[in-house]
Amino acid sequence: MGFPILPFFTSSEELKTVAGSKPYLGLTGQALLDLTKVSVDDAIAFIENNSAYKFVCGLLGASNTLSDDDVVRLLNNGVSVLFLQDCSMAAPLVQLGVPKERLAVLEGATYTCNFGVVQKFSTSQIVEASALSTDKLADALFSSLKTDRDDKLYTTLVVDTHERCLGLVYSSKESIKQAFEQQVGVYYSRSRNEIWVKGLTSGNTQKLVNINIDCDGDALKFVVVQEGKKSDFCHLNTTSCYGEFQQGLVGLEGLLRQRLENAPEKSYTRRLFSDPELLTAKIKEEAEELTEAADKKEVAWEAADLFYFAMVKLVASGVSLDDVERNLHVKHLKITRRKGDAKEKFLQKKPSEESKAEAAAETVDDGSISLNVVSDQDKKGVSEALSRPIQKTADIMHLVNPIVERVRNEGDKALLEFTQKFDGVKLDSPVLEAPFPKEYFEGLTDEMKEALDLSMENVRKFHEAQLQKETLEVVTQPGVVCSRFPRPIEKVGLYIPGGTAVLPSTALMLGVPARVAECQEIVFASPPRKSDGKVSPEVVYVAQKVGASKIVLAGGAQAVAAMAYGTESIPKVDKILGPGNQFVTAAKMYVQNDTQALCSIDMPAGPSEVLVIADEKADADFVASDLLSQAEHGVDSQVILVGVALSEKKVAEIQDAVHRQALELPRVDIVRKCIAHSSIILCDSYETAFDMSNDYAPEHLILQIENAQDYVKLVFNAGSVFVGAYTPESCGDYSSGTNHTLPTYGYARQYSGVNTSTFQKFITSQVVNPQGLENIGRAVMSVAKVEGLDAHRNAVKIRMQKLGLLPESFQ
Numbered sequence: 001m002g003f004p005i006l007p008f009f010t011s012s013e014e015l016k017t018v019a020g021s022k023p024y025l026g027l028t029g030q031a032l033l034d035l036t037k038v039s040v041d042d043a044i045a046f047i048e049n050n051s052a053y054k055f056v057c058g059l060l061g062a063s064n065t066l067s068d069d070d071v072v073r074l075l076n077n078g079v080s081v082l083f084l085q086d087c088s089m090a091a092p093l094v095q096l097g098v099p100k101e102r103l104a105v106l107e108g109a110t111y112t113c114n115f116g117v118v119q120k121f122s123t124s125q126i127v128e129a130s131a132l133s134t135d136k137l138a139d140a141l142f143s144s145l146k147t148d149r150d151d152k153l154y155t156t157l158v159v160d161t162h163e164r165c166l167g168l169v170y171s172s173k174e175s176i177k178q179a180f181e182q183q184v185g186v187y188y189s190r191s192r193n194e195i196w197v198k199g200l201t202s203g204n205t206q207k208l209v210n211i212n213i214d215c216d217g218d219a220l221k222f223v224v225v226q227e228g229k230k231s232d233f234c235h236l237n238t239t240s241c242y243g244e245f246q247q248g249l250v251g252l253e254g255l256l257r258q259r260l261e262n263a264p265e266k267s268y269t270r271r272l273f274s275d276p277e278l279l280t281a282k283i284k285e286e287a288e289e290l291t292e293a294a295d296k297k298e299v300a301w302e303a304a305d306l307f308y309f310a311m312v313k314l315v316a317s318g319v320s321l322d323d324v325e326r327n328l329h330v331k332h333l334k335i336t337r338r339k340g341d342a343k344e345k346f347l348q349k350k351p352s353e354e355s356k357a358e359a360a361a362e363t364v365d366d367g368s369i370s371l372n373v374v375s376d377q378d379k380k381g382v383s384e385a386l387s388r389p390i391q392k393t394a395d396i397m398h399l400v401n402p403i404v405e406r407v408r409n410e411g412d413k414a415l416l417e418f419t420q421k422f423d424g425v426k427l428d429s430p431v432l433e434a435p436f437p438k439e440y441f442e443g444l445t446d447e448m449k450e451a452l453d454l455s456m457e458n459v460r461k462f463h464e465a466q467l468q469k470e471t472l473e474v475v476t477q478p479g480v481v482c483s484r485f486p487r488p489i490e491k492v493g494l495y496i497p498g499g500t501a502v503l504p505s506t507a508l509m510l511g512v513p514a515r516v517a518e519c520q521e522i523v524f525a526s527p528p529r530k531s532d533g534k535v536s537p538e539v540v541y542v543a544q545k546v547g548a549s550k551i552v553l554a555g556g557a558q559a560v561a562a563m564a565y566g567t568e569s570i571p572k573v574d575k576i577l578g579p580g581n582q583f584v585t586a587a588k589m590y591v592q593n594d595t596q597a598l599c600s601i602d603m604p605a606g607p608s609e610v611l612v613i614a615d616e617k618a619d620a621d622f623v624a625s626d627l628l629s630q631a632e633h634g635v636d637s638q639v640i641l642v643g644v645a646l647s648e649k650k651v652a653e654i655q656d657a658v659h660r661q662a663l664e665l666p667r668v669d670i671v672r673k674c675i676a677h678s679s680i681i682l683c684d685s686y687e688t689a690f691d692m693s694n695d696y697a698p699e700h701l702i703l704q705i706e707n708a709q710d711y712v713k714l715v716f717n718a719g720s721v722f723v724g725a726y727t728p729e730s731c732g733d734y735s736s737g738t739n740h741t742l743p744t745y746g747y748a749r750q751y752s753g754v755n756t757s758t759f760q761k762f763i764t765s766q767v768v769n770p771q772g773l774e775n776i777g778r779a780v781m782s783v784a785k786v787e788g789l790d791a792h793r794n795a796v797k798i799r800m801q802k803l804g805l806l807p808e809s810f811q
């Protein structure tokens, strides 16, 4: 259950003064810092200097003003959980790499923490530290505590700071109050029937460190430091009421502390304390022996030796095991980890690929923009490298479902509200009707028109060639003619992303084939610009050219919902197509599954990704430029280089080119985050490289290898392939003629990218004449019989009997 009050520190000043003047606040073990007012440095200093507060949380303001770096710094330096006032604040933090369980979102009037302990904090339990007193803390405790004992005492477990049980005692309300006031172990003695200040007579007093309640509120736990000469808890002069503890690390620490004070002059421990060189040598020696130990017994033996000498070092340096454990705890809270590579001098030379990968990895130690390097022999590493940086479906759906539901139920009103919330634009109407007003084309240059026209023409040529117009006809048996004919999907909704970049190219990639397929109504949707609430003139130009009837001025899940269900001003469409971020993709998947929406989608086309297969002959600059062209799309994009027999030198050249080119890009911050979850995988053969690629099923596959065209036959899963050194992926993004709306997340295993048939459906028909019925009728009847579907059978039997194709007596 935890302590029922969360002291709230509302300023840096308060942190310094109140925490010092009210040491009893530390007994709660927890604190919430207002991160809109407490500086990051002060928050970290507070955690470092106040070890009593083991569970320190931070409250982010409704619109988080902390930079990503500050958030990471806080979590890496001991902040356990971030309290969020609004659920929409969670997604960007999760994207940043903050684990979900480290976020407590305000729901109703309660923050729920699921990290370390499961604890719900209602806003009434979050109380300003300056307003708290020992009485208030005790009263809050009493309101959560219960006892079923006749004497109304509370069962109290006493443990030391290593959570080892010292004994079981009882507390009364008065003893608890005194414990708060004095911060020492005060209980209630049942035998003497009076308040019992532990150690008052024996001298074995206790410093009280923490008070806590168990999960169902019927037992207290006091964490204490046993003080006094022998540090015994039990009246039988043993450390605990269950006897002495086993001589583990804590016992060794105690023993060495005593030895530090009184070890005989010539004893070995004394020598160690007074000869730092000897101690250093012993630690190294034992560490080496541990690395060489082979069987379990040997490893345990050598580890114990190493711990012994390490403990001598701790005691000699005045460092306690508590300090080490606190350090481990803060490290456990870190959300970014060091690479963990060993220093050069400790590395033994290793052969071949593995060493190549490690050597290459070492170049990324310093904030440079470079990819993680793994060898294909490292199966776990490869699997991690190829896992996509996306949120779990359940998590993203949790955010998207309420948006879709609200737009579905409240139409334009909800749509306009979400546009204001997520895109920062307040609009009067969510839709722009064709013919589009002149002012929407302002800023469009002739050069841009020409570029768009050229791209549209190439996309038209390639997609028109794909158009299936003819009716397919096959005579399966004499008298049985089967056919299939295409029809355009009537109303299509085309989503054009506009979050971090405006993509008029997507408008043409979707609009042109919709036009080629002769869809009757084309509706565009794209997020409006913050500056003036319009969409870019390039998007409007394409909309006009392909004959779109409307542009929905909205983005994200809300735009998808509006087109799927329709609103007062937006028509419901039959199919939604187009790429987008995780919210857009999740909303498309939602509406596709809702039979009430009656709306299909093209495919899951989420954050862009590319896999480049390169060999030693590849140009490092070309490879780097292709990786970066997809990395700049978004922080959740991923780029992978599979290197076939690459030399160390080549890997270094590529890393160097990535770094150099990235620094020149305006979107370097996005690139940096994308590259952080992107990798180079080193392998020996083209076959292995293609196996890996087929397994990953990338949206884009680039082949920068010798005789690239010959290897296309090895491609089984990919959205679109870019063959040879002079085929950058950007050509497909804009102008070559292929479509750039492609399956991501590995869905290239089962989906094709957008093509002309994506805008069509195919209807089959058949004609059966008497001769045909004679040829297939008996088969139909037999199968219908075995299925027990007599009406099916009758429909054939009646006809065949009238035609005289069956005897009258046929049953």
Ligand SMILES: NC(=O)c1ccc[n+]([C@@H]2O[C@H](COP(=O)([O-])OP(=O)(O)OC[C@H]3O[C@@H](n4cnc5c(N)ncnc54)[C@H](O)[C@@H]3O)[C@@H](O)[C@H]2O)c1
Residues within 6 Å of the ligand: 088, 091, 092, 399, 422, 423, 496, 497, 498, 499, 500, 501, 503, 506, 527, 554, 555, 556, 557, 579, 580, 581, 583, 584, 605, 606, 607, 608, 609, 633, 634, 637, 699, 740, 741, 742, 743, 744
């Ligand atoms: N697979 C493909 O074929 C393909 C093609 C082009 C682009 N893309 C990808 O499309 C994506 C475009 O993403 P984008 O973000 O730039 O634009 P977007 O238009 O897809 O998304 C922007 C919208 O997301 C919504 N949003 C943002 N934060 C939100 C939050 N916290 N909660 C709810 N909704 C929120 C807002 O409504 C905003 O309008 C990129 O990842 C890019 O890589 C993919």
Ligand SMILES: N[C@H](CO)Cc1c[nH]c[nH+]1
Residues within 6 Å of the ligand: 503, 505, 506, 607, 608, 609, 699, 733, 740, 741, 742
């Ligand atoms: N590469 C993206 C598809 O993943 C499409 C795009 C549009 N503009 C630039 N690129």
Ligand SMILES: [Zn+2]
Residues within 6 Å of the ligand: 608, 629, 630, 633, 730, 733
């Ligand atoms: Zn692109």
